[in-house]
Amino acid sequence: xxxxxxxxxxxxxxxELAIGVQNLTFAYPGGPxxxxxxSFEADPGESIGLVGPNGAGKTTLFLCLSGVLPVKKGSVQLxxxxxxxxxxxxxxxxxxxxxxxxxxxxxxxxxxxDDVAFGPLNLGYPVHEVKQRxxxxxxxxxxxxxxxxxxxxxxxxxxxxxxxxxVLAMRPEILFLDEPSSYLDPRxxxxxxxxxxxxxxxxxxxxxxxxxxxxxxxxxxxxxxxxIVGDGPMRTILADARLMExxxxxxxxxxxxxxxxxxxx
Amino acid sequence: MTLALDHLPYPDSLLSRLDPRWxxxxxxxxxxxxxxxxTLTAAALAMAGAxxxxxxxxxxxxxxxxxxxxxxxxxxxxxxVLPFILHDEGPSLxxxxxxxxxxxxxxxxxxxxxxxxxxxxxxxxxxxxSLSATLKAARSLHVPGLLVQLAMLSxxxxxxxxxxxxxxxxxxxxRGFRNRASKHSYQTIxxxxxxxxxxxxxxxxxxxxxxxCRGFDGRFRSLAEFRTTTADCLFFVxxxxxxxxxxLIEFLG
Numbered sequence: 001x002x003x004x005x006x007x008x009x010x011x012x013x014x015x016e017l018a019i020g021v022q023n024l025t026f027a028y029p030g031g032p033x034x035x036x037x038x039s040f041e042a043d044p045g046e047s048i049g050l051v052g053p054n055g056a057g058k059t060t061l062f063l064c065l066s067g068v069l070p071v072k073k074g075s076v077q078l079x080x081x082x083x084x085x086x087x088x089x090x091x092x093x094x095x096x097x098x099x100x101x102x103x104x105x106x107x108x109x110x111x112x113x114d115d116v117a118f119g120p121l122n123l124g125y126p127v128h129e130v131k132q133r134x135x136x137x138x139x140x141x142x143x144x145x146x147x148x149x150x151x152x153x154x155x156x157x158x159x160x161x162x163x164x165x166x167v168l169a170m171r172p173e174i175l176f177l178d179e180p181s182s183y184l185d186p187r188x189x190x191x192x193x194x195x196x197x198x199x200x201x202x203x204x205x206x207x208x209x210x211x212x213x214x215x216x217x218x219x220x221x222x223x224x225x226x227x228i229v230g231d232g233p234m235r236t237i238l239a240d241a242r243l244m245e246x247x248x249x250x251x252x253x254x255x256x257x258x259x260x261x262x263x264x265x
Numbered sequence: 266m267t268l269a270l271d272h273l274p275y276p277d278s279l280l281s282r283l284d285p286r287w288x289x290x291x292x293x294x295x296x297x298x299x300x301x302x303x304t305l306t307a308a309a310l311a312m313a314g315a316x317x318x319x320x321x322x323x324x325x326x327x328x329x330x331x332x333x334x335x336x337x338x339x340x341x342x343x344x345x346v347l348p349f350i351l352h353d354e355g356p357s358l359x360x361x362x363x364x365x366x367x368x369x370x371x372x373x374x375x376x377x378x379x380x381x382x383x384x385x386x387x388x389x390x391x392x393x394x395s396l397s398a399t400l401k402a403a404r405s406l407h408v409p410g411l412l413v414q415l416a417m418l419s420x421x422x423x424x425x426x427x428x429x430x431x432x433x434x435x436x437x438x439x440r441g442f443r444n445r446a447s448k449h450s451y452q453t454i455x456x457x458x459x460x461x462x463x464x465x466x467x468x469x470x471x472x473x474x475x476x477x478c479r480g481f482d483g484r485f486r487s488l489a490e491f492r493t494t495t496a497d498c499l500f501f502v503x504x505x506x507x508x509x510x511x512x513l514i515e516f517l518g
Binding site for chain 1: 395396397417418420421422424425468471472474475476477478479480481482486487488490
């Protein structure tokens with residue numbers, strides 16, 4: 001674990017933090033420990049990449065932070081809310097949103113409009129507010145005019161954007177993106193990166209696509225075996241060949257030392 | 266993939282402008298009445314009435330006939346044998362070693378007409394209001410919330426699981442699997458069904474997580490707003506009255 005992480009763990013949780021996680025430990029019933037004393041903090045507006053091999057615990061961490069999985073050991077605070085408290089957990093969807101890895105898990109309504117409106121309706125907003133939020137969210141992801149389209153007939157990239165719009169319509173302060181570039185073609189991936197960079201909320205991006213992490217995040221956490229094994233500035237972490245290799249990852253091509261200089265960056 | 270409910274057309278029509286609550290209540294009662302019919306005359310009248318509704322709903326004929334033909338083909342597998350296995354004291358026509366009974370023929374026709382009329386009523390209901398409006402109407406008619414959610418998710422995930430099945434079938438085909446009457450084939454189909462069930466269960470769990478993350482608390486909400494007009498009441502009275510008349514014809518006949 002880097003010195004930065006250790007220093008952060010010893011700090012008391014501050015109310016102005018967007019995300020505060022201390023010694024979060026979680027195990028699925030009958031299974032091994034999926035998260036082992038995970039601690040990190042994030043400031044409002046910060047953009048964090050969460051990288052690690054398959055089974056590292058990235059999705060589990062997101063589900064614990066969003067209150068879907070119960071936090072029994074350790075403490076979590078998101079936008080001032082504690083997911084372990086039932087009343088605060090109910091208020092959590094308005095503050096923190098997750099875009100899941102597979103958009104088909106998230107889209108289930110008959111039309112794009114209904115799907116994007118699902119969250120705001122659950123939050124109890126009046127009709128005009130719901131319509132406004134849906135229009136704004138669809139405009140944000142570049143899908144204005146798709147309102148009456150059937151979600152399951154869209155392309156992978158469009159589905160991903162509808163799923164993102166569904167979360168953006170709730171105007172969360174914190175956004176968790178789980179493998180946002182999976183199933184996307186290069187053009188859709190490029191559009192997604194632009195979209196993520198335009199979002200000013202606190203973001204945590206879990207991805208195997210390290211180039212995407214490089215382009216969207218300023219800080220990176222490395223998770224392996226349920227433990228945070230690296231935390232620091234994006235370039236320092238992603239360019240650390242030894243750290244990357246030790247944890248089943250590799251330095252992104254754009255950060256490798258080039259013998260033949262074939263691109264600028 | 267094309268399923269019976271895929272590509273719902275939602276054409277603008279006389280019926281699409283009605284309050285979904287009245288429409289759903291009337292169609293549900295009409296459906297129940299059709300299910301209770303047991304004479305050929307009444308079933309034929311019910312089918313005629315259902316076709317009138319298709320015209321009022323301005324359903325695209327080709328779309329409608331395509332859906333109907335799917336059910337007709339399925340029905341054919343069962344009803345085609347009825348004239349040969351159902352017999353009474355009535356007239357029958359000897360066909361070699363078999364006997365074609367008039368009674369069996371009537372039962373086959375009755376079952377076919379009822380099934381086609383029922384599917385027609387369901388299609389009219391589904392295509393004249395958006396699914397969310399229909400589900401909200403169902404909720405306001407005091408259909409249990411759990412059933413409404415089940416209907417919503419079933420509609421959605423028929424397609425997802427259908428696509429999953431297509432992928433599994435392709436995966437089998439590219440590895441040389443052909444459906445034959447053999448132990449290996451049956452075992453493979455069993456494994457595919459098992460894999461589909463497991464994947465369905467896992468997906469259901471993930472969907473549940475995604476719904477909760479967007480504030481779902483078990484209550485169904487929709488933007489659809491309902492307002493009753495004279496036309497709604499008139500439609501209800503006419504359809505339910507027509508259905509009651511069919512039952513009366515049967516009772517008297």
